[in-house]
Amino acid sequence: MSPKEKTTDIKTEIALLVGRVHELEAERIELIDKLESMVRENRPLIRGSLFEKAEKCRKKKCQQCKSGKYHPATFLSVSIGGKVKHRRVKVAEREEIEQGVGRYKDWLAKQKKLVELCSQQAEIVTTIRDGLLASITPPPQKPGCKGKK
Numbered sequence: 001m002s003p004k005e006k007t008t009d010i011k012t013e014i015a016l017l018v019g020r021v022h023e024l025e026a027e028r029i030e031l032i033d034k035l036e037s038m039v040r041e042n043r044p045l046i047r048g049s050l051f052e053k054a055e056k057c058r059k060k061k062c063q064q065c066k067s068g069k070y071h072p073a074t075f076l077s078v079s080i081g082g083k084v085k086h087r088r089v090k091v092a093e094r095e096e097i098e099q100g101v102g103r104y105k106d107w108l109a110k111q112k113k114l115v116e117l118c119s120q121q122a123e124i125v126t127t128i129r130d131g132l133l134a135s136i137t138p139p140p141q142k143p144g145c146k147g148k149k
């Protein structure tokens with residue numbers, strides 16, 4: 001392969017990489033638009049996860065509890081300052097909380113993807129930079145020369 005052909009190959013490769021950076025940017029913009037529409041929806045994100053647990057009720061003469069079949073209840077589990085807290089979820093608020101938890105998970109996934117795309121772009125930009133680097137070798141340092149220590 002002649003040096004000229006090699007240069008053309010590198011140029012083609014760099015053009016492809018630049019194209020890839022633009023593709024990733026388009027993906028990023030799309031993601032940011034999705035996050036923005038979540039902001040515009042203005043509905044709360046709820047951190048935590050829901051779980052079901054059967055519990056004894058407070059009624060002293062509850063037949064159901066006496067039979068050992070406790071009452072199923074939904075709880076929201078949240079880690080606050082390293083400690084896991086549970087909060088009972090009322091039937092009336094369950095759907096709303098479930099959706100909020102879903103929105104939070106959705107936001108996190110999009111945020112994670114955003115970081116991945118940025119890091120992919122940075123990697124490609126580094127590869128492009130290395131491809132553009134001119135191979136000029138600095139002259140050897142003379143002994144006794146005051147260089148960097």
Ligand SMILES: [Zn+2]
Nearest residue numbers: 057062064065
């Ligand atoms: Zn009961």
